[in-house]
Amino acid sequence: xxxxxxLDSQVPVFEEAPVELRCNYSSSVSVYLFWYVQYPNQGLQLxxxxxxxxxxxxxxxxxxxxxxxxxTSFHLRKPSVHIxxxxxxxxxxxxxxxxxxxxxxxxxxxxxxP
Amino acid sequence: IAGITQAPTSQILAAGxxxxxxxxxxxxxxxxxxxxxxxxxxLRLIHYSNTAGTTGKGEVPDGYSVSRANTDDFPLTLASAVxxxxxxxxxASSEGVTGELFFGExxxxxxx
Numbered sequence: 001x002x003x004x005x006x007l008d009s010q011v012p013v014f015e016e017a018p019v020e021l022r023c024n025y026s027s028s029v030s031v032y033l034f035w036y037v038q039y040p041n042q043g044l045q046l047x048x049x050x051x052x053x054x055x056x057x058x059x060x061x062x063x064x065x066x067x068x069x070x071x072t073s074f075h076l077r078k079p080s081v082h083i084x085x086x087x088x089x090x091x092x093x094x095x096x097x098x099x100x101x102x103x104x105x106x107x108x109x110x111x112x113x114p
Numbered sequence: 115i116a117g118i119t120q121a122p123t124s125q126i127l128a129a130g131x132x133x134x135x136x137x138x139x140x141x142x143x144x145x146x147x148x149x150x151x152x153x154x155x156x157l158r159l160i161h162y163s164n165t166a167g168t169t170g171k172g173e174v175p176d177g178y179s180v181s182r183a184n185t186d187d188f189p190l191t192l193a194s195a196v197x198x199x200x201x202x203x204x205x206a207s208s209e210g211v212t213g214e215l216f217f218g219e220x221x222x223x224x225x226x
Contacts, residue, residue: 094212
């Protein structure tokens with residue numbers, strides 16, 4: 001069975017500084033990878049996804065992530081954060097052979113400090 | 115476009131009572147899911163349905179049941195609520211190809 005680890009539960013960062021949110025996964029088969037964002041008191045919305053092809057994927061709001069198969073990682077980055085990026089970020093994985101079970105990591109709370 | 119609609123948005127419930135959380139989608143997605151979100155644990159899959167008429171168990175199915183009579187509706191029932199079921203519940207749907215999920219706004223349930 002697949003699993004997802006997000007190494008940092010909370011990440012404080014100053015406005016306009018770069019940020020990296022880490023995600024590692026384990027799976028015995030090929031996977032699809034996702035990052036979702038949850039703003040306070042809202043549902044989750046897709047930030048970006050890796051399905052195949054280029055390992056660097058770009059998402060909304062200036063975020064990008066790089067898929068590293070050898071390290072089984074899918075870290076999320078943004079070169080300059082804004083106050084509005086303060087939110088909870090979830091990494092998720094679905095197996096290509098069993099896409100009906102999407103497993104989420106525990107989440108990383110990003111706090112952008114003015 | 116409404117997407118996923120959940121009801122109620124919030125509910126306080128006495129232990130032992132029966133409760134049904136409603137979920138409706140208008141995207142004609144085949145797959146639907148129920149997750150619970152608890153602090154520090156992320157989202158955990160309760161039940162899922164790949165298509166109307168079929169359902170499956172997720173990571174934490176005990177104490178919950180679902181039905182999928184048609185494509186649009188996927189209600190979640192707690193037959194006899196317990197305090198450990200206090201959580202925020204999210205319904206989601208997927209076109210079923212890659213696992214990309216579309217979420218509702220959530221239902222906050224408190225069991226006393």
